[in-house]
Amino acid sequence: MKHTLSVLVEDEAGVLSRISSLFARRGFNIESLAVGPAEKSGISRITMVVPGDDRVIEQLIKQLYKLINVLKVQNVTEVPCVERELMLLKVNATSSTRSEIVELSQIFRARVVDVAEDSVTLEVVGDPGKMVAIVQVLQKFGLKEIARTGKIALTRESGVNTELLKSLEAKVS
Structure with a gap:
């Protein structure tokens, strides 16, 4: 199972290196990693997606708390969350396929951010499932990058679990 961990750290040199070294020493992979400033000055939020069962993740969290500069670790996998990802996608496009690509991208609320003679670059923001879906739809045109x-x-x-609401909505339909 994939787990999403939200880690608050002091914004100091070497923090990310110590965290990644911890994972490497334990033989764990980080499937996704995003780092940026948090709500307070001098603090950064690291969001990572890590595969493993509950017992393994519990051990990793304990190990993270032992690291210098780690302030808070939260497993948000089962907690109602707002999740987003950003993707830039460069798609092969000819004059005959460009309008179809743009039309399909609008379904996913993707924005065209660059147009070249032989390609279109799209900006897509959304949950990870949306990223997979748009890649599958545009695959037939050929993906450059x-x-x-x-x-x-x-x-x-709010505590509202949108995943639960989606599943209830699907059952009603």
């Missing part, structure tokens, strides 16, 4: 940020997540203060 993809750059993804990795997942970022914040817990929902």
Whole structure:
């Protein structure tokens, strides 16, 4: 199972290196990693997606707390969250396929950010499932390049679990 961890750290040199070294020593892979400033000056939020069962993740969290500069670690996998990812996607485009690509991208609320003679570059923002879906749809045109940020997540203060609402909605339909 994939787990999403939100880690607050002091914004100092070497923090990310110590965290990645911890994972490497334990033989764990980080599937997605996003780092940026948090709500307070001098603090950064690291959001990472890590594969493993509950017992393994619990051990990793304990190990993270032992590192210098780690302030808070939260497993937000089962917590109602707002999750987003950013992807830039360069798609092969000819004059005859360009309009179809733009039309399909609008379904996913993707923005065209560059047009060249033989390609279109799109900006896509959304949950990780949306990223997979648009890549599958545009695959037939040929993908030149993809750059993804990795997942970022914040817990929902409202406590509303949109995944639960989606599953209930699907059952009603």
